[in-house]
Amino acid sequence: MPNTLPHWFLLGAGNMGTLAAWYLTRSGHGVTVIRHASPAPLEKTLWLPDGRQQALSLPVLDPAALPDHIDNLLVAVKTPYTRQAMAAVTDHLDAGSRVLRFQNGIGALDGLLPTGCQLIEAVTTSAVKGQHPDHTVVAENATWLGGSTTPPAWFVSLTEYWPDLHWEDDIRPRQWHKLVANAVINPLTALHDVPNGQISDNPILREQATQLCEEADQVLQQLDPAWPGHSLDNVLTVARATAGNTSSMRADRQRGAQTEIDAINGWLVKQADRLGLAVPANRKMVSALTLL
Template sequence: MTWHLLGAGNIGTLVASYLIQAQQPLRLAGRGGPPVLRTLIWPQGAQRTLTLPGDDDAPISQLLITTKAQDTAAALRPLLPRLTDTVLLVRLQNGLGSLDGLPLPDGSRIIEGITTSGAWRDGPRIQVVAENDTLLGDADASPEPPAAIAALLPHWPGARWCTDIRRQQWLKLSVNAVINPITALNDCPNGALCDDPARQQQARALAEEADALLRRLDPDWPGDTYGRALAVAQATAANMSSMRADLRAGQRTEIAFINGWLLRQADRLGMSLPSHRLMVAALPA
C-alpha cells in the first residue's frame, strides 16, 4: 500500500529515501502539483536524487508524519477525511502530544519514532550529517512491529523496533526540555550550557522539576535528567538546538510539545513546575 509523507523536510526526505529503497509507493500528503526533486548527500560523498510524487487525493492508510510538532494539527486536519478506519500513523517528531485532540479514526494505530539522525538543507540539496539510531514502537509495547514497518526496517540504517518507546521518549524529552529553551533564550550553542553558572542553575531547576513529575508518572523513573542533559550538551557542544534555530528564523518553536507537555501532565496531577512555566511563557509556540 502507498505511504503518504506529511512533511518533506530534512528527516522526512531521508526516510523517504528508505521507503524508495524498500520499493514502497510514496506520495507527498497535501502537496499537489508536479513531483518534488530533492538531492541527498552523504558524508562519504555519495549522492542520490529523489523524485517525490505529489498527492493523489486517495484514501490514506499509511501516513508518515515528520512535520514540526507545532505545525502538525494545521497540516493534518485537511487530510482527516481521507484517513482509513485502520490508518497507520508513524510520528517522527520532537516532543509529545502533537496528535492530541485530533479526531482520528477509532481504529488508528500510532507508531512513535525517535531518531538521532541528522541532516541540514540547502535549497533542494540535503546534507546527511549522520544516520544514527532510530527507535520505533507503540504505546501498547507491542513485541512485534506491524507488517508495513517490518518491511521497512531492513532498509532503514540504525532503525529497530522498541518495546519501551514511552520511556525512551521521556528520556529524550526531559533532556530537550533543559537544553532547548536555555540555548534558545540565551542564543548560544549547546556547549555553553556547561560553562556558565547561571545557565547551569537554570538547567538544574528544569531537570529537577522534570524528574519530580516523571517520577509521579513512573515510580521507576531514574531521576538523572540534569546529568544526562549536561552530557548531551557536552557531546553536542557546537550544535544549535532546534528551538534556537526556530527562534533565530522568527518561527514558532516546539516549546508547547516539550516543556508545555510536561506542564499539561503536571496540571493533571496538581503539580507546579515554575521553571518550565517561565520557559513556555518566554518562547513563541
C-alpha cells in the same frame, strides 16, 4: 512478484521528513508528499555524513486528490502546524489506517486520529540541517519505532536500509529521555542563541538546565514511579556530544519561525498542572518562547 511494501503519504517534507522518506524509498516503500502545490515531483538533495550526495525525487499530491482511504500516513510536520496539516487528511483515515509520527515532543496528534487507528511513534537521535531542496545529514544515529505489541511485517526489511533502527514495544521511556533532553537543550540554546555545548560549559546555563531537569523528573516520576530520574547526566552527555550543533528550536528562532515549545516543555507543564505540581522553570521557558 508484486510489491507488498506500504505506500506512505507524507505530511511535512522538511529535514526529518526527507530523511525518513529517503530510508523508506531505499527499502522499496513508496512515498508521496501531500502538498498544496504543482503536481511536479519534489526534487531533493541529501548530503550524507560520509560526504556522498544523493538525489531524492518524491511525487506530490494535492490534498483534494487524496484517495478516500489512506492506509499509511507519515506525519513529520513541525508540531505547531500539526492540526492545520491533519485537517486535510483526517477524513481519509479510519480504524484501518496506520500513522507513523516522526516529530519532536509528545502529544501533537492527541485527539486528531480516529478511534482504532494504529499509531506508531518514532524517536530518533539523528540530526539533519538545511532548507529545501538541500538537506545535510549531520549524524545517522539510533532511531526507535514502537507503540504496538509487535512490529509490522515490513519492519525487519526496513532495518537493512534505515541505519541503527530498532523496535520498542514500550517506546515511552525512549520518548521521555528524548523529551527531557529537548526540554533543556532546545529552549536554553534558543533563548541565549548559543550552540548545544554551552549547556554544559556555561555555569549559568548549567544551573538552569539542572532546574529544568529536576522539574521534568518530578513530573515523570509522578506519571510512572519506575522513572529513574537523574536526567541531568544524560542531558549533559547529549549536549557535549552535540556541542557544536544548533538545536532545532534555536534554528527556528533564528529564522523567525514558530518553535515546538508547546509539544516539549509545554507538555511537561500540562502534566504538572494536571498533577498539581509546580514547574516554574519549564513554565518560564514556555512563556518566553511562546511570546517570541
